[in-house]
Amino acid sequence: MLKRTHTCGxxxxxxxxxxxxxxxxxxxxxxxxxxLIFIDMRDRYGLTQIVFDREDADQSLLDAADTLRxxxxxxxxxxxxxxxxxxxxxxxxxxxxxxxxxxxVLAKTENxxxxxxxxxxxxxxxRRLRYRYMDLRRPEMQRILTxxxxxxxxxxRFFDDRGFLEIETPMLTKSTPEGARDFIVxxxxxxxxxxxxxxxxxxxxxxxxxxGFDRYIQLPRCFRDEDLRAxxxxxxTQIDLEMSFVDRxxxxxxxxxFAVGLWKSELGVDIPPVQRxxxxxxxxxYGSDRPDLRFGLELVDVSDLAAKTDxxxxxxxxxxxxxxxxxxxxxxxxxxxTRKITDGYTEFVKQFGAGGVPTAKVNDAGELETGxxxxxxxIKSELIExxxxxxxxxxxxxxxxxxxxxxxxxxxxxxxxxDLEMIPEGAWAFCWVIDFPMFEWDxxxxxxxxxxxxxTAPTPEQTDEFMxxxxxxxxxxxxxxxxxxxxxxxxxxxxxGSIRIHRREIQKKVFDLIGMSKEEANAKFSFLxxxxxxxxxxxxxxxxxxxxxxxxxxxxxxxRDVIAFxxxxxxxxxxxxxxxxxxxxxxxxxxxxxxxxxxxx
RNA sequence: GGGGCGGUAGCUCAAUUGGUUAGAGCAUCGGACUGUCGAUCCGAAGGUUGCGGGUUCGAUUCCCGUCCGCCUCGCCA
Numbered sequence: 001m002l003k004r005t006h007t008c009g010x011x012x013x014x015x016x017x018x019x020x021x022x023x024x025x026x027x028x029x030x031x032x033x034x035x036l037i038f039i040d041m042r043d044r045y046g047l048t049q050i051v052f053d054r055e056d057a058d059q060s061l062l063d064a065a066d067t068l069r070x071x072x073x074x075x076x077x078x079x080x081x082x083x084x085x086x087x088x089x090x091x092x093x094x095x096x097x098x099x100x101x102x103x104x105v106l107a108k109t110e111n112x113x114x115x116x117x118x119x120x121x122x123x124x125x126x127r128r129l130r131y132r133y134m135d136l137r138r139p140e141m142q143r144i145l146t147x148x149x150x151x152x153x154x155x156x157r158f159f160d161d162r163g164f165l166e167i168e169t170p171m172l173t174k175s176t177p178e179g180a181r182d183f184i185v186x187x188x189x190x191x192x193x194x195x196x197x198x199x200x201x202x203x204x205x206x207x208x209x210x211x212g213f214d215r216y217i218q219l220p221r222c223f224r225d226e227d228l229r230a231x232x233x234x235x236x237t238q239i240d241l242e243m244s245f246v247d248r249x250x251x252x253x254x255x256x257x258f259a260v261g262l263w264k265s266e267l268g269v270d271i272p273p274v275q276r277x278x279x280x281x282x283x284x285x286y287g288s289d290r291p292d293l294r295f296g297l298e299l300v301d302v303s304d305l306a307a308k309t310d311x312x313x314x315x316x317x318x319x320x321x322x323x324x325x326x327x328x329x330x331x332x333x334x335x336x337x338t339r340k341i342t343d344g345y346t347e348f349v350k351q352f353g354a355g356g357v358p359t360a361k362v363n364d365a366g367e368l369e370t371g372x373x374x375x376x377x378x379i380k381s382e383l384i385e386x387x388x389x390x391x392x393x394x395x396x397x398x399x400x401x402x403x404x405x406x407x408x409x410x411x412x413x414x415x416x417x418x419d420l421e422m423i424p425e426g427a428w429a430f431c432w433v434i435d436f437p438m439f440e441w442d443x444x445x446x447x448x449x450x451x452x453x454x455x456t457a458p459t460p461e462q463t464d465e466f467m468x469x470x471x472x473x474x475x476x477x478x479x480x481x482x483x484x485x486x487x488x489x490x491x492x493x494x495x496x497g498s499i500r501i502h503r504r505e506i507q508k509k510v511f512d513l514i515g516m517s518k519e520e521a522n523a524k525f526s527f528l529x530x531x532x533x534x535x536x537x538x539x540x541x542x543x544x545x546x547x548x549x550x551x552x553x554x555x556x557x558x559x560r561d562v563i564a565f566x567x568x569x570x571x572x573x574x575x576x577x578x579x580x581x582x583x584x585x586x587x588x589x590x591x592x593x594x595x596x597x598x599x600x601x
Numbered sequence: 602g603g604g605g606c607g608g609u610a611g612c613u614c615a616a617u618u619g620g621u622u623a624g625a626g627c628a629u630c631g632g633a634c635u636g637u638c639g640a641u642c643c644g645a646a647g648g649u650u651g652c653g654g655g656u657u658c659g660a661u662u663c664c665c666g667u668c669c670g671c672c673u674c675g676c677c678a
Contacts, residue, residue: 047638053636226677
């Protein structure tokens, strides 16, 4: 076969006169008949125009060229020359062309389901997933997967430079309680027992610290059997690391350096120092633990004012346990919100548990115009002052328990920003969210859950307080802050971690507090408790979601675009048709039988 | 498990209040053409309107069910 001397993105004016060989695909052809055919050849480096010209080619070559079609895989040999017809500014190679003297058709194509070239519009996603090899020929997909590659390489180089060791951890491991649902794998050698695929290498990396490896990095595949979303796949990749003899700030600093370096090298963007925000502030001001700081629309607490009204929606909310009334002020919103839009917002917030979202606007006279004006009248001037209201503004009220108000207004805040196109193009708003509560009380199950995970240490300041606290005292337990941290960019959590518990008695107390019996703790985590009793170093770390990182760097909205072979919302791989049934024999070897029965009808 | 949107030619889309033979662009096939670069021009072929049922004289259109895809709530420590 003709082996390439250059790629299809390489040839320039200074190659003119050289004999070259190109390998690639027919991206498009322009057949002028009787001896003049142009073909754009494509590989992952670019496009090059090749030309079959009767002045330079015999009839058999022209006849062969005449049969070429889009997506045929070909090799050509020819001479680089300046284009007769003038340059094509759209192509990097646009000033030259290769006049072909030899053609080798490496493989003809059937009529493809769609063309990866620029022609036509993007096929529906299920077509793209079904014919993924064709979709991945698209330059855009190759661009994204190249960014993914460079991100991985950047991470490996960055952490290698700083003394981190890449160490692999098992894919067949132990099922853990809490957290997400595990994917389980039956053991043939031990009938009736099961491995789980790791949700993350959390415990293994802690054990590696206890083993003295000091600084660990891995790009592990992780598995969580939960429902999919635009940014969630059942198997995904982390940039996972752990460090010994560090405090929180040491981890934040090195990770910030990593993020800054990555954004600089991949996008040429300089990120300013990343601000830190407490969980409480994030929740109260942005209604979210992953605040999007690219725009304003902060939540303002007006509970004290609302209490002075006779509006039952307000007063009723305030009387609730942990009730409050908050407001979002939308500058200049009055002219933009129709009744239809605000009615839509009422429906929107209902899915987050809010009853509705009373609204008002400020008219040119500076008066509040609203269906609830008479209720607001007593607090009008205070409201205007606190919110800094000006003519033309709109305000939206949330009144309910604090959790519901924060959630509903936090989501509404995002929706308004999108609807009003308030999010600046190309902006990068990073922040660390810190000082999470260690635990959250769940009314339904009447127990505490670890907000991060149960290996997260309390803050150094509160460690003694934690060890002393009565685990039945909900208020006392909820006041304990953890050493956890999340890195958020543009309202998306891209990484999270913590300083871990490195003392056995603290770990035992956490298990105790989340309602795990001694027997269960021993069955699930005896190895950890044991390891913690043999001189475990203080340690902490973080895991970044590689997929989400690449989504941001490549500017795509779907996690499926940054994964070569992703799954659909129902967990199918549409190309190879996984998951699928297996032979009875395979099941028998594993002592497995399916209890699933198709529904009748 | 819940809510929403979608499924018509290989691909992307159209088809009036339910109405005669379901159209167009690209791709494919045949033909013309020597400077194109989304080549152009002429012609052809291409359909179980996702599937099943119902309403109707008549269904791509209305109704019910179902499958698939997407967004989302729950879920995701």
